[in-house]
Amino acid sequence: MNLGIVLAALRQFNESKNCYEKSLSYRRNCPDCFYNLGLLYLEQKMYPRAMEAWTETLRLDKKHRRAWINTIRILDDMGKQEKALREGEKAKKILPDDATIRLNIANILGKLERFEKAEAEFKRAAELGPTNPTIFTNLGVLYHRWHKLEKAKEMYAKALEINPNAQSAKNNMKKLENLIRKQKFKGL
Numbered sequence: 130m131n132l133g134i135v136l137a138a139l140r141q142f143n144e145s146k147n148c149y150e151k152s153l154s155y156r157r158n159c160p161d162c163f164y165n166l167g168l169l170y171l172e173q174k175m176y177p178r179a180m181e182a183w184t185e186t187l188r189l190d191k192k193h194r195r196a197w198i199n200t201i202r203i204l205d206d207m208g209k210q211e212k213a214l215r216e217g218e219k220a221k222k223i224l225p226d227d228a229t230i231r232l233n234i235a236n237i238l239g240k241l242e243r244f245e246k247a248e249a250e251f252k253r254a255a256e257l258g259p260t261n262p263t264i265f266t267n268l269g270v271l272y273h274r275w276h277k278l279e280k281a282k283e284m285y286a287k288a289l290e291i292n293p294n295a296q297s298a299k300n301n302m303k304k305l306e307n308l309i310r311k312q313k314f315k316g317l
Contacts, residue, residue, distance in 0.1 A: 145169050160190035167199065176203055191223050194230070201233045210237050228258030232267065239271040247271050262288035262295040269301055281305055 149166040156162055167182030180203060186196040197220035204213035217234040224230055235250035251268040258264055269284030282305055288298035 158189055160186045160193050160196070163189065164193060164196050167196070171199070171203065176207055179203060194220075194224055194227055197224065197227075198229055198233060201230065201237075205233070205237050205240075210241055213237055226257055228254045228261060228264065231257065232261075232264055235271070236267055239267075239274060242274070244271065244275045260291055262292040262298060264288075265291065266295060266298040266301060269298070269305075273301065273305060278305060278309060282309075 146166070146169060149162055149169065152162050153159065153166075163182045163186040167179040167186065170176070170179035170182060180200065183196040183200050186193050187200070190196075197216070201213050201217050201220065204210070204216060214234060214237055217230060217237070220227070220230045221234070231250050231254035235247045235254060238244075238247035238250060248268070248271060251264060251271060254261075254264045255268065265284045265288035269281045269288065272278070272281035272284060282302070285298045285302040285305065288295050289302065292298075
């Protein structure tokens with residue numbers, strides 16, 4: 130399996146796949162073998178195959194958080210938000226204290242403009258991961274979309290307090306400040 134990881138990093142995809150298949154012939158019930166095979170398929174944009182591999186990962190290990198996270202993300206990327214949310218709910222039942230799973234669910238809810246539910250998920254993610262600036266940046270983005278500009282500013286500031294180099298928070302804060310300036314200028 131380790132050779133498969135190295136070969137995938139070297140973009141030798143066929144050789145990597147062969148290594149994973151060989152590994153699985155000896156270790157048929159190895160969730161990490163299937164998980165890494167899913168990553169290989171993801172790298173090649175073979176999304177249905179990646180999903181199959183992660184489904185098998187989760188069949189073997191229901192608590193494999195990275196497989197849950199990637200499953201939710203890839204479904205979202207494929208435009209299957211409702212299915213991603215259903216998978217997210219399953220993941221929350223198994224891993225209720227995982228901030229990243231909740232963050233992914235919150236992001237999807239925000240895209241779907243289900244602001245109140247998204248806010249609740251972001252707040253729970255923030256309780257579980259209070260030092261993760263991405264949570265606060267993304268909550269700021271939610272407030273920005275929701276036109277709660279002062280709250281957005283607070284969240285970007287919180288993200289920057291945690292990590293002054295958080296580029297996404299810096300960029301979003303700058304956009305927000307420009308928007309607020311334009312609104313004040315129009316109001317004069």
